[in-house]
Structure formats: C-alpha cells, structure tokens
Amino acid sequence: MLCCVNPDCQKPLNPDKNNYCHSCKAELIPLLGGRYRPTQVLSDEGGFGRTYLAKDVHKLNECCVVKQFAPKLQGTGPLTKAVELFKQEASRLQELAEHPQIPTLLAYFEQNSYLFLVQQFIDGQNLLKECETRGTYNETEIRQLLLDLLPVLKFIHQRGVIHRDIKPQNIIRRHSDGRLVLIDFGASKVLTATVQTKMGTVIGSHGYTALEQMQDGKAYPASDLFSLGATCFHLLTGVRPSQLWIKQGYGWVASWRQYLTNPGRNEISVSIELGEVLDKLLQLEIQKRYQSADEVITDLTSQLSPLSSVPPTILTPTFTATAANKGSVSSKINIKLKSQLLLGSSILALGLGGVWYFQTRPHTISEYSPSIPEPLSEPIQSQKSKSVSENYFLPKPLKGHYSDVNSVAFSSDGTTLGSASDDKTIKLWNLASGQEIRTLKGHSNWIWTVGFSPDSKTLASGSADMKIKLWNLETGKLIRTLEGHSDGITSVAFSPDGKTLASGSASKDMKIKLWKLETGKLIRTLEGHINGVPSVVFSPDGKTLASGSWDKTIKLWNVETGKLIRTLEGNAESILSVAFAPDGVTLASGSRDKTIKLWNVKTGKLIHTLKGHNDKVNSVAFLPSKSSDGVTLISGSSDKTIKFWNPVTGKEIRTLETGSGYIYAVAISPDGQTIAGGGSGENILKIWQMIN
Template sequence: MRCCLNPDCPNPHNHDSHQYCQSCNTPLIPLLRGRYRVIKVLSDEGGFGRTYLAEDVDKLNEWCVVKQFAPKFQESSALKKAVELFKEEAKQLQKLGEHDQIPALLAYFEQNNYLFLVQQFIDGQNLSQELQQGITYNESKILQLLLDLLPVLKFIHDRGIIHRDIKPQNIIRRQRDGRLVLIDFGSSKQLTVTVQTQIGTTIGSHGYTPMEQMHNGEAYPASDLFSLGTTCFHLLTGVRPSQLWMEHGYSWVSSWRRHLSNSGSVKVPLSGYLSEVLDNLLQTDIQQRYQSADEVLKDLTNEPSFTSAPATLLTVSSTTQRVNRLLVYAAILLLGLGGVWYLQARVFSSHQPVNKVSQAPSTLKGHASDVNSVAFAPDGVTLASGSDDKTIKLWNLANNQEIRTLKGHSQWIWTVAFSPDGQTLASGSADKTIKLWNVSSGKEIRTLAGNGDGITSVAFSPDGKILASGSLDQKIKLWNVATGKEIHTLSGHSQAVASVAFSPDGQTLASGGWDKKIKLWNLTTEKEIRTFEGHSQLVQAVAFSPDGVSLASGSKDKTIKLWNLVTGEAIRTLTGHTDKVNSIVYLPKSINQKNQTVANLASGSSDNTVKLWNLETGKEIRTLKTGSGYIYAVASSPNGKMIASGGSADNIIKIWQISN
C-alpha cells in the first residue's frame, strides 16, 4: 500500500504498483526521505496536514508515525517563518521524547515544500476508543489517570511547552504495560497559534479548551489542567464536553455534577475530595484554577512539591489551597472500605444494654492522612490502624501512645486485621498486595501477591490458619497463613468485593460487593451456598453475629440489613444514617434489666457519625458525633467497652469508652 502525501487528496490510499495517485494524480513517493514507507492516514489535521502510519525500512519495518505540516501560506515570508518555528519546535519535542510517556522524536525535515516530523508509534488504544468499546471509568480509574498523567504534564511544562489539546483521543493506553502516553504535541498547533492568530485561528478542541485559550489564543500550564479536568469529566460521564459547549458555552462547567447522576457509566457518586479537585481543574477563571501540575500532585500525595514550578504570568489563588488532603481518599470513600473483623463473643454483666458513652472520646494522632481501617488486638489494649499515608500504626490504648509504625506498602492501606492469637497482623493495600507482620517485632513476615487490583478487605479464620481477602478484581482469595500460598480463588461477584468475614465456626465465609449482593461460601467445598439480595446500592461491609445465627450488612443505600442465614431473608432493616454505611461491627452481647441477652451493633457512616443499635428492637441506642469528616472504619474491643473509629477528620482515631 502506498499513500499519497497530498494533504488535500480525497482518497490517498493506492496500490503498491501505482506511480501516481489514482485520485489526485500526484506522484507517489515510495520512501519518504528514502526511509519511511507511508502506509495509511491516521488522522486529518483539517487543511494543515495529516498524520500517517509508516514503516521505517532502516529498522526492519518498525512502525512509526509521520506528521505532515502543510500550511497554505500565500506569502513566502510566512512559510519561511513557519519552517523556522517548526525546527525550533522539533528541538523541543526531541527533549520531550526523553520521557517514557511521550513518543520519542525520530526525525524532522522538509521535503517537497512540506514539513515532516517522525515519531515513535505507540501500540495501544486511545481513551476515546475505550469509551466506544463500553469501558467505564469509576473514581479509582480517574485517580489512576491523574497520578499517571500529571507527572507527564509537569515534565513538559517545566520545559516551557504547553500541549494545548489534551483530550481522550490524545491519550493512549500503551498495550505492553498499561501506562498512559500523551500524544500529539503537533508542531502544527504551535505554528498555527503563532502564524495564524491574525485570522483568529485557535488551537484546541471545543469543550476541552479553556476560555483564555479559546478567546485570546493564550495558553499556560493551567490551560492544560483545564483540559485534563474536562477529559476526566468525559471519561466519568460519557458526556462529550464539546456537546455541552455547543449547547451552553462555558456555563456547563459550573453544573458539571448534575451529569453524574444522569450518566449510565457512573455507578456511584464521587467523593467530596475528587469533586473538589475537579472543581479546581474546571474553573473557567484561570486565576481560580490550579496553576501547575505540582499543585495537583501535592494534593494527591499530600507531600511537598517535587521541584519548584516555573514562574507563570499568573498568581496562584487561595482557592487552589482548598484541597489539602489526598485525592486517594476518593477511592476509599467510593468503596467505603472500613473493614470488618470477627470479634470473639463475650458476655459481660450489666443491668441494661449499652447506652452510656463517654462524652469526650480520646484521640490518637500520628497519621498524615485518612485512617481507613482500625482493628483491636485480642488483648484489648493494642489497636492497629491503616492509612492513606501508606503506613500502619500500632497503638497502646493504656496510655494512648504509638508503639511503632509499619512501612512497606507502596500505596494506601485499605484494611488491617489481627490474627486470633494477636501475634500476626494482616494488611491489604491498593498496591495489590497483602502483607503479614510480626506484631511483637514490627517486622514483615511475608507478602502475599496474586490479585489483579487493590485489596479491599482481609479477615483471619477463627483458628488463624486461613486468611481471606477481597479485591477490586472481583475475586476472593483464601491464603495459607503459615506458608503464604494461595489455597483457592472464589469467583462469583460481578463487581468489586468490598468486604469479607468468617463465621464463628470457620466453616462459612460471607462477602459483600459492589454488585449489591452478599454471598455465602462453604469453605469445605469452596462452593457458593447462597446469594442475598435486597440492598439497592453497593454493599460496603458484612459481619457475622457472634453466635453465627445472623449476618449484618452495611450499604451505600444508607441502611443496615440483618439476614437470616438459613432462609436468606432480611430479618430487619436499620435506618437512620443519612449517608453510606462504610463499616459495621457486632458488639459483645449484654444482659438487660429483664435478664435477657441483648445484641448490639456499631456502624460508621459518611454522615460523620457512629451509631449504636439494639438489634432486638432495631432501634438506635445512641449516635456518636465525630464533628466533621467521613467515618470509614469502626471496631469494638473484645470486651465491648471501647469503640474505635477512623476516618477523614484530621487524620485521627477516636476511642469511645462504653459504660453500663
């Protein structure tokens, strides 16, 4: 196949035997610059040239991309200026190609009054093609996109280059490693801005291009960040910003959230944190927008900027300081991964159900970001906490002092659980691994790897020999604690598994998932026993009652359901929370004034409260108000006299004293 290099040719594809284009009669060039065999048109630049797929015959016919710039200038001085700018731009692109996520520049030259630029071919699909294939983007995927692309933007902005056209079509997911590659730094955009501004030509794509670039032809690092924000919006909702721009101009940006609820691709609402970050990216007023990729990265990692950003013409607004917590909280909020741990049933003497709580809970401070998981050791004195800051902390509750910090995970910690003997701690992370730790020494025992995505929940069997894990990859894995080997994988959920819990006898495992379902598994046969359905939205947490007779589940639908394990029917629904229920835990049974055994439950919610429930009546006993912030995790001490809560408020853990 030979391709005609006349940028105006209506049908440029020709057979190898042709010497002239069968469509426009232009002489066909067998090898461009004696090296590149142009095969087909990849995209048309609307009169300024085309982008072609080609083979490099000097590199065993390795594929490459040839970009042609064919400005139709009437004046020779304008064309001369364009050539000069092209060469300067090519030098800049050569530097940018040093980054692994930017196509390398292979050559640039002029031939037959056209300018050509040859770049590395990236094997993969762009994000627009992914959308067309039905791939949906949730909050976790948007987080991954931001963390993958922002360093690339920082790299180019530090070198004085503005991309000017960030959109799904210009972001390719590289097939070999899944990394995102930013393409189309086309010099045609740069040259068009410089040479053609007198006729009002603007570079960018409607809907993705910020106001200052569209109206004035001015572009800054903040301009690329606006385009990145609109790209995230498009991926989340499936709604094209170009369509909204044509219908509403820039006014659509102020009400972008309403498109989330109307979108079939968004399964759950965004956390407040991601919403706020997108707000800062989507500001029409550039002064109110993030000014650099560094600022966004600082909010994502809660760490100092990697290096000083180059000076801009703009002043950073105080608005950009509003978001000062990890965006990765979003993934935790999305999942509601508070973790659930089975607690040994112990009856303690009392004349009435739990109903007295200390008015001023003690606080444990030390984490640098959200606390996503808390767990009591069997001794009732040691507490473990896992955080977005990638660390696990062990605390002595006798004096509320930190014992030690466990480091080893490369991403945030979603879940922690003690073994029944209290000697081992398990932790699950967004880095797709589970780590087992020696509690006494704080040393890592081993790492369990094999999941395809982040670990959302871990739980030990009552005998401590098996560890169960739930993951975003929709799988439940059973692990041999002594050897670290995988025993079995349980498959059945159609979406992420958010929570797992063992029955007190160790024979049954319960799992709750984003598919709104709860499943029971027979661990002897490793088969599914039954599925409970009744929640209207995703299930965040599951927990067996201490006697093993019933199961509780917490959901994004703001309710807690109690299930009969024999019939599979919902016994009771507890209502009272005004936002998603992220974590639940049974409390040890108590004796009421009528000498009756009473079961209680604690729940943590994104409505900033912990609630205590009487499960016999289904009534709320008390609400523990935490002030501000979401509650991601609750846990009860073995004797039921302490409740720990962890969440997003000031990165602290609260310890509530329960009295009778």
C-alpha cells in the same frame, strides 16, 4: 429539553418535540450512541466540541457526561487519523478510569462525523465554587488537598498521561464520599492538542500552566505539578493566577507570599515547610521543580512536623461534602478507593467513606439493647433486650499519621490498636497509654485494610499495590508478602482458628482468595461476584465465609470446599459491609442504598431492613458477645452519624453525631469499651473510651 449537538449552535436547547434545532436548523439527535440523551451544555470548546450533561436511557435516565470532539478537518485522511487517535486515547482513558478519583469511561463512538466520549457524572462541587462559597483554605486543608491529589497524578503519570490543565475548576469534591476527583482530561484534550498544534494552540489555562507548556506546547509530569502548586496558591489566597498572569505574566510566582496578606483580612499563616514545598512546585525552570508526585509526597510526609505549626481547624459544612447517594467510581473501587470500603478484620475493623473530624465533647448514650450470650442455638431474633446504664464516650486523639486513616482494628487481646493510612504506613498503638508502639512500612501504595490474628501475634494488611503483607507484631518485621490478586486488596479477615486468611479485591479482580497462614500458599480462589468485593468475614465457627460486593449481592461460601452455599439479594445498591452476629446465624449488611439488612444465613431469609440513615451505610458491626451489656448492632454512614440498633426489633436506639464530616473507619475493642475512629482532617485517628 434536548440539546442540539452542532458545536457552532448559539442556542442549542430545544423542546423535546422538535426534530430540527430552532436556532441553527440542524437535525436533532435524540439519542447519541442509541442511548445517551443530551440535555444541557456544560462547557464549550469554541466550535471544536462541547461537553454535555446527558441521561442514559438504558439506566433509568442516570446522569452522565458526553464530551464531543468535532475536528474541522479537510479530507478523509486527517479525519481517519483523528478517529484512530480518538480510539487510542479513549482506551487509555478507560485504563485511567480504574482509579476511583478519575471519572469512569462509559463509552466512545463516532456519529454524524463527530466523535463522542461518555463518562461518569461526578455529583459534587468544583473547588473554584467551593472556595467562592466557603472562603480560602488554611494550611491543614492545603496539605490534605495535596495528599489527596498527588497519588492521582502519580497514577496517571506512570501511565504516560499528562493532564495539562489542573486548576480548581477541574477538581470536584464528590458529594458521596468527600473525595477529590480530577476531571477534564483524556481523549478530547490530547486530540485537541494533536490536531491544533500547528496552529500554535496550547492546552492549559493562563496562570496555572507551566512555562514550558505555554512556550513549546510540551508537557511533562513536572508541568502538572506546577499547575497543582498554582491551584494551591489560588485556594490559599483567593487570588486567581489567571488575573495575575494578565498583568505580569509569571512575575507573581517568585513573590507569591506577598498575596498571603489581602486588604480587609488577617494575614494567612503558612509554615516554613509548606512554603518550601510551594516554592518548589512553582519553580519556573522545570529542572528546579519537583519531577514527580512521589517527591512532593515525600517532602510533605517526612519534612513537615505533625501539624504542630498549623492552628487547629474544624472543617465547615461547606467544605465537607453534602449527603448524596450517586453511583460513582466509588461503586467500582471506593478506595478512597477508599473510601466507602469495608476494611474488615476479625475484630470488627470497618471502613467508611468520607471526611471526619471528631467532636471534643463526649456523647451520651442511654437506651435499651440486647446482649447476646455465646453460643446461641437460636437466631438473634429470639433474644430479649435488657437495659444498659448511661454511657459516656471520652475522646482521645492519636497523633502520628500524616494522611487519611482508612482502616482501624483492635488486637484480639484488646491491648493494641492498628491503623492503616494513605501515607502507606501502619501504626500500632498501645491502648493503655495511647502511645505509638511502632510504624510498619513496606507497601508502595495506600493501605486499605488491616486485621489482627486471633492470637494477636500477626497483623495482615491489604493495599492498593495489590499485595497482602503479614507482620510479626512482636518484632515489627515483615513475615511474608502474599501476591495473586490483579487489583487492590479491599478487605482481609482471619479465620477464628487463625490458620486461614481471606482477602477480597476490587472491581478489576472481583475474586476472593483463601490463604494458608503457616506457609503463605493459596488454598483456593472463590469466583462468582461480578464486581469488587469490599467486605469478607468468617462466621464465628469458621465454617462459612460471607462476602459483600458492589454487585449488590452477598454470597455465603463453604470454607472447607469453596462451594457457594447461597446468594442473598434484595439491596438496590452496592453492598459495602457485612458482619456476623456472635450467634453465627444472623448476618448484617450495610449498603449504598442507605439501609441495613439483617439476614438468617441458615434460611437465606431477610429478617429486618433497618432504615434511618440519610446516606450510604459504609459499615456494620456487632459488639463482641463477651462485652458489657452495650448496644448490639452499630452502623456508620456517610450521613456523618453512627447509629445503634436493636436487632431483635429492628428499631433505632440512638444516634451518635460525629461532626461535620464523614467517617472512614471504626472498630470496637473486644470488651466493647473502646471505639476507634479513623478519617481525615485535624484528628485523623481517635479513640473513645466508654465509661458506664
């Protein structure tokens, strides 16, 4: 089907063969901008423009969203001004789209006196539909929502943009990684407000929109925060603020707690602390309201106890995202940017994408697998499998972080676990006791990756703030900060001799940097990838560096000279993780295309393609060679499983079900006896002890 782009057309869908609209008789435009074919109306702005689902014929009919701006302006002067504003705001939206939870801007153009904006299609379900399907949220989920969206608001507010229309319909839970994506803001909204202000039009939705925005048409960061509070109220109670507004205007705001008890169901439990946060978000007077997203984050992370007053919750399958494999902003910077990034370290710290809670029952593993002696003179294919006894994984949660854990890593001596979180902290844990040793603070944004030095004396951390920090593990003091990347740090890795640190960065930077640890000086910059580098890892002998990129390639670099040795190609989608086997000859890669590939780095030849995951493979890791005779290759995926593989045969050995959510990060202890997992939900950090 083909859509008519006349914004006044009552029946815009037409058969492909039509040249003119069967309804309004307007000439049909098969391709907008020469490449985007409109196929369905997603929303209608009442004659002022429409939003269409379209297919990009230059990208194998990949879905995208086309927003039409159709100002009814008299004369060329106002129209010229509208076009100028449109381009200015589209440029601003392009900057905002660098954030992984904002749709990517693909194009903007003028055609047939209309203005068009093309954005990435987010495959997911908005929170209104999610709430209607699965029911209301509990306190844990509301806190997770706030901590997921507040950094997005901080990001746009720092760039002078106010969303103006935050509500459940404009928040989508992305299927690919479970992250919340903020949609429906930018050029068309700002322009609509600019052009129609004299007519008294207010951008926003009744019940969700702050008083000052409704009365004066003026919006501030605090206005968005009111809308976020109203959204939380809706999801918590199931009561739409818009319905209350029709009956009593803003009268419901001061007495919102009365709606926590609805006829026919039990009273909803909200802690005093969260209640106070919602009170301040919903203040009618802007001066009494939170003024910035940071203020709300501070209260959520410092005033609230570690969920002691919140009953345990297991997320239902309808709450977590379903399997999908669409190219999304995550392919640019899955930070969370997380999210799908390999958050690497020399001790197999691996980043994965999504929402994960951990099952409380142990998982049983009993199969055959290879054990690789060290060193090896031949590639891994020549090794023979041998049996392992039945192993039980006993889970143990580690409490302390207040937001998602993006990366976990073990120290080389196996005594300490490090975890990095969206709460901007790194925590160090004593593995023997499970107790927190200390918290490291200093980054100003999410921390995506951590790694320990081979001597277990130094920890490196990389953050969305574009900085790498080196920490003294004995004292917890900051040694130095390394700066030089122009985008967030997605991965760090120590060389085996502990003298060099490698860092990879996201899509705006696309570079790999090598740093001298003793001085903190930059040794060299490796350039060649054409998209972000979510994974870097040194070979066991330290002579080769492997980098996996969202550009679908793996590059092998000579560490001493910085020269490119070769490029490994063969994946259909982005590379999310790379890991060397202990033999130094075999390299494993995990990809968005749902496969794992094993490569011979000496020849560049593909050894095996491992298939079995139903969603992107966020992480791959080889068990340390000196560990017990456990499974050699492990992979983690957004299909909510960890799989164990025999790399000699390429066969799957065992699947470990992780529950009804995704995994962000896993790491394996040097002795192979402990697995650590980080994610979101009730148990955001957990270790599994393996008992033979």
